Amino acid sequence: MPEVEEKVSVPVPCAIIEKDGRILVAQRNALGSLPLKWEFPGGKQEKGETEEEGLAREIMEELSVQVEIGKRLPATSRDDGWREIVLIPFVCTLPVGQQIFLTEHEQMRWLSRTEFYTVDWAEADRNVLKTYEAYLDRSF
C-alpha cells in the first residue's frame, strides 16, 4: 500500500466586516503570496488560540482596530499544493468611532452587494462570497 501523506491543514479565520450594507475588502501587498489579490482581512490561527482570538489579533495587527465578531459561516478549503488553506469567515462589525489604519494591505474598499465581484479576488474567496450571499439571503 502506498503511503498517503496527510496535507497540513491551515485554519485562516477571516472577517467580513459589515457597515451600512457594505463589506470591507482589502488588497494584499505586492510582496507576499497572492500579490495584489483582494481578500478578507484575517490570517493564520496560531497554536493555543481560538478562531476568534486569532481573528481579533490579526485584525488588530492589520487594521489597527478592535473588531466585534459575530456569526461564524461555513468554511471554504483551498488546496495550496503542500497545504490546505481553510478559510473560516466570521460576520463582523466595528465599534462606532474606530478608525482603520492599514499596516499590511495595499488598500481597502467598502463594497456594496452589486460590487462584490468587481475586484480581483484571491481564488478561494469567491466561495466565501457565495457563502456570505447565502447568509444574506437567509439561506442558513
Ligand SMILES: Nc1nc2c([nH]c(=O)n2[C@H]2C[C@H](O)[C@@H](COP(=O)(O)OP(=O)(O)OP(=O)(O)O)O2)c(=O)[nH]1
Ligand atoms: N486573510 C486571508 N487570507 C486568505 C484569504 N484568501 C486566501 O486564499 N488567503 C490565504 C492567503 C495566505 O496564504 C493565507 C493567510 O495567511 P496570512 O494572512 O497569515 O498571510 P501570509 O502572506 O503570511 O501567508 P503565506 O501564504 O505567506 O503563508 O490564506 C482571505 O480572504 N483572507
